[in-house]
Amino acid sequence: MSVEDELTELRSELRYVRDRLAVLDCVMNHARGHDRHDEELMASAYHQDGTDEHGPVVKPGPVYGAYANEAHASVFADHLHNITTHTCEINGDVAHCESYVIGAMRARDGKDVHLIGGRYLDRLERRNGQWRIALRRCTVEWTSRGDTALLTSGAFTGFIQGSWDREDPSYARPLSLAETPVQRW
Incomplete structure (x- = not known):
């Protein structure tokens, strides 16, 4: 070739x-x-x-x-x-x-x-x-x-909860642990 x-x-x-x-x-x-x-x-x-x-x-x-x-x-x-x-x-x-x-x-x-x-x-x-x-x-x-009872049982306390808007952490740039606001279970 x-x-x-x-x-x-x-x-x-x-x-x-x-x-x-x-x-x-x-x-x-x-x-x-x-x-x-x-x-x-x-x-x-x-x-x-x-x-x-x-x-x-x-x-x-x-x-x-x-x-x-x-x-x-x-x-x-x-x-x-x-x-x-x-x-x-x-x-x-x-x-x-x-x-x-x-x-x-x-x-x-x-x-x-x-x-x-x-x-x-x-x-x-x-x-x-x-x-x-x-x-x-x-x-x-x-x-x-x-x-879905496990979600509210306390097993996921502290985990991030998503949202249906651009406030969802996946839109944060740059993604930062300290500066990206999140909702939690």
């Missing part, structure tokens, strides 16, 4: 790795936006003409965050969307992804946590150098419910 051929191959591989990371970052940023109720971050995951389908609800992607925040806040005290298995097929400027998601949603009364397992089926497109969601479809595969 010539040096020129090797460089061409390396450039191609590097482009794939960069694209793959950008696609995964988009999916992860959407999940983070969900859990911080950060509408701006969620909207940034979609193209302006992107679409989100969650069951019977189909919304333009950029406004999905406002809808989701209101819907989640009406029944949950907090939640975490955990992206696990993630596969991605990239063909030029289009990527098709399947991301497994486990949502842990604590009921507003604080007594139960609901676990929901499903998948995000995404088509992302690179436009103007940016990978964003063009279409997201959501499946639900299973659910489970558990007791």
Whole structure:
């Protein structure tokens, strides 16, 4: 293999790795936006003409965050969307992804946590150098419910408690032990 051929191959591989990371970052940023109720971050995951389908609800992607925040806040005290298995097929400027998601949603009364397992089926497109969601479809595969009494038992006294806004410690820059205000259990 010539040096020129090797460089061409390396450039191609590097482009794939960069694209793959950008696609995964988009999916992860959407999940983070969900859990911080950060509408701006969620909207940034979609193209302006992107679409989100969650069951019977189909919304333009950029406004999905406002809808989701209101819907989640009406029944949950907090939640975490955990992206696990993630596969991605990239063909030029289009990527098709399947991301497994486990949502842990604590009921507003604080007594139960609901676990929901499903998948995000995404088509992302690179436009103007940016990978964003063009279409997201959501499946639900299973659910489970558990007791959250351990949270208020004293076992987690002193642990940081997250918040649904930009006051959450994850936004602090620089993150500081002494200067980053937190809520605690």
